[in-house]
Amino acid sequence: MPPTGQVDPLDVTVEDPREGTAVISGEEFLPGCGEPDAGSGEADAGTPDTSVLVTADSRFHSSTGVTVVPEDLSGNDLEILIPQGTGYARRTGTPVAGGMRFDNVPDGEYFLRLNRFYYLSRERHFDLGRNRMGRPDAVYSPFSEGTAALSLTQLAPWQEWTTLNDPGSSLQLISGDVDVYAPLSLNEYVSVGATTLNDPSAWIYNSTGRGLPVLDPAKGDHLYLNQLNSVAAGTMPSGAPMSYQTVVNSLQPPSFAFTPDGTTPLPLSGALQPVAQQPFSMEWRLSEFTRWRTDSNPTGTLSYSAMSLSPMPFGDQDGWVGYQGELFTLSLPRGEDGVIASRLAYGNPYPSSWGVVATVSYAFRSATPVVIGSRTHYPSGNVYVTDRLDPLIASPIQPPISPPRQLRIDGVDAYTSRVVGTTQPVFTWQPPVLGTPKAYVLSIIQLIGTFDAAPTLRFYVPGDRTQVRLPPNVLLPGATYYARVAADGSPHYEPWRAPFITAEKLPAVSSDTFSAVFTTP
Template identity: 25%
Template sequence: MKHGALIALGLAGCVGSSFEAEELGETESAVKVLRDKCKKHPKKKCVETTVTVNVDGGTLTTPDGLVMEVPFGAVDQPTELVVTATTIDPDPAIGGQGTVYAFEPEGTVFVRPVQITLPLPAGMTAASVYWTKLGSSEFEPIGGTISGTTITAETTHFSLAVVGSPSGVRNLNGVVKTTHISATTRDSIAFDLGANPAHAIVSDGTGGYVAIPAVAGPEGTFTIDNVPVGDYVLRTNNTYLVTSTNTPDLGFSAGGRPVRQPTDNPLIEMSLSGLVPWQAGDQVELISSQADDFGFNIELDSSLEPGHTSAVLPVELLPGGQQISLILGSQGDSTLVGQLRTQTSANGVPYQAMTRIGHFPSTFDMTLAGPNAVAVTLDTDISNDASIALDFRGTAHFAALTADGDPAANPFCDFVCGGIVGVLAQAGSASDGFYTGNADMLLLFDYAGTDLDTGTMNYGSTSSFVGDWGLLFLSRWNAQRVYQLPDTDFPGGGARAPNLIEWVTDSASGAAGPLVPKLTPPRNIQIDGQAFFDGSSTNLTTTATITWSPPAVIPEIAVADATPDCPAGPVPVLYTIGVRRLFVSPN
């Protein structure tokens, strides 16, 4: 049922005068009409509260107790947000009570859902939040959680909101945007789910299930109507998630500018000077966050010898995503080159720390045809004004992988195996997480599964980098099993099955206490009752049943904001196992 006329009549209540529903033209904004009318009658002007938020998010609280929490990454640029407590009469058709709120800029679609906590009208013990649809004056129920005298819900867009009667169903309002991040740019672009829309899988009331497909909307939004209140299964492609959210967020982050020029020619000849006198174990790496291109250990193919301060390095770029892109200084691409120098910790443990950096000339543009050559001088020393001390338990990581994982996996292979701990500079913000390649500020390696009490290790800051960078802490231990696929002669067997434990956090958390696995593999994995790893699994069917026992170590998260259904304290995290089907020819 639509309530557009009722909303229009209610707007008159804001100014104490009447105007007909027809005053709202087909394309005219209900919120705009409201504001214009209120401004003409200062004595009955609606109460406005404003806040300016940036990518870090922020909080707005109105005088009557509404609280809006904008999370990190909900907006790309500084944005002024306005919440108006109006004097509109709530729509009785939806059981509306209390204040009708207007949220502006109307039609704003956020990259991440925004949480709104509304005062619960006196006497209401059961309710739902109602929100007007994008580009419409029709209210729809979006659910909500009651706690004391408030009700909390989330929204992906700004329009009008009010508290109304409880509803057994709600309309899901989701968003899917790709946030393209570099050190100097941030652009969120709507992502088209195309032929694979999301579905909400719910009970059909007869013991079966029905899948309700999403309907695509503007600016990366989608809706799934009439989903029962409570848990449902959200399906996206082959991923199934049990959730109760009314604002499914299917967005993700990617490195680089949103529009780049792909290339099949990844080679650059770099004439590098200004090195700190070279020593064994040093490394050179390259990071172009705008192009999302990287180069690691590029010294390996050079003629660098101890004591050298310059060299010609052949660089083969690596993509952060799926495709190498041209580095284009004319498009604002800034390319960092850094030397990591071998150092010794206070307790005599060797590690590498970035010591000196330089940048590609701002006029350097790669071409599709090549050859691409550039001269770079490392001209900036990084002050080692930060430090960290670690108690890394390599024995615990090695034991967890071999005891509970694949015992045939090789932790000492020749390809990214063993342990690595690092402080990493991520373009954008640390809150973006590990979404693409990054600059290594400090690296510590464990190739033998040993315990390392490092004592103090010094490393530098990103203050001399171009743009914005955040620091992450990485702990990873990796073992691999190599499989020779039938009819292949690919070097190394043709397939590598990684078996790894990885933790990404902040430096303070990484340095707090012994660095042991925060999660271990599932145990006792069986397929159709047969042990999976010992080679006894034979005569398997295409509809095999996989079983496993819980991991020995499962992480916990702390719940700070307790509710009656979710008390404060540690809560086990859901552990999932992924299954991928591999189809091969009969031969």
């Protein structure tokens, strides 16, 4: 998963997996990239190639391996922007076998725009391919939420939620055979200490961005239902009690057929089994994260920090593919500092071939809220470190890269609120003190008065660039925004060539600086 939490912009317009089962490599035909285009004949000798081919293969990961399915890009909001002075010349694409071809793109840099995402590149073949979880012929219903009829025994004694840092018991539904990760919300009250649970209408929601899947026992579809409980773990550096949540019991019911229809509940019944707890030791140096607070924002404050462990179905050869819930979560209260040196444990109900990935994060946020309509915003930034568990805890956990510094808008300090002079400003910054960025990601977040997702523009540039001039007409007049710049030090990340596939390679590390709010004229 991308450490910056980015959404996949292809999902804005391409919601369902492709039904086809053809397996291609994505390199078998590259029209406009040195090979003859189908039906167009050879290019004249010595004639420079001025086309760019954009492809988008879905790589479906399942127990049978990886199946590659080409996607049709013709329905996507996709174009190329070529810098020209203070503006950009635009190119639209032509659908070709395997993707979209853009002609008359001169040698040099261009932005490939996909919806609200902009990638600065020189590549003649740009790969928008994605890794997907589950078999390629899986069918997903139009219903992303529904109900489940639960009849469960042999639970670990049920716990009540007390605080964010001591969340008690919860249930999660996942599967490596189809793409589903669904936390369950109970409709019936469960007594503290109960070991049975009967709820005919628990609420489920598939958090992967897809509808709930159709389950087919003939295809070997299985589900895991995991119970997570809180476990006491001594004290935090501040002296407050510390606890974490981990998988303690799990149920893998026999395969069964189910088609979500928006009414029929998903039947889940059986006896959960205890999950063996796997111990690990770590030294998490919170102080090595908090020391970068003023680089993240000179007036920012310390916010929440957390460590989580998640499964990597089918191994880690392609990085962290898909999201299949949590094995372990340690959430700390706002402002916690110092060092946590502890021996902890996590439950893992999955096959030994599945890997374990760990993410550690520390957030900083504005000291002053910004109220827009009925919504209160806190501009914020994060430090992320994601890696396989074993190498992450082999040495003290600390960030290998710090935030960029001295963020400016049109040459003026961006950490002070103001009205900018234009809707096409130039953002500049200085490199971080610690680490070498492989790339920078500039995010422009619009602050809105409703509780919908905040509209966000993102610009991805190589790590030797410290400036982005926005294209015209991407910012609204009279609107309120803030900017966030991430220094990404992930060694395998190449957003100028293959942003989604390379973002999932491990390790993944990034640190943000964020501005004060600014308003357009």
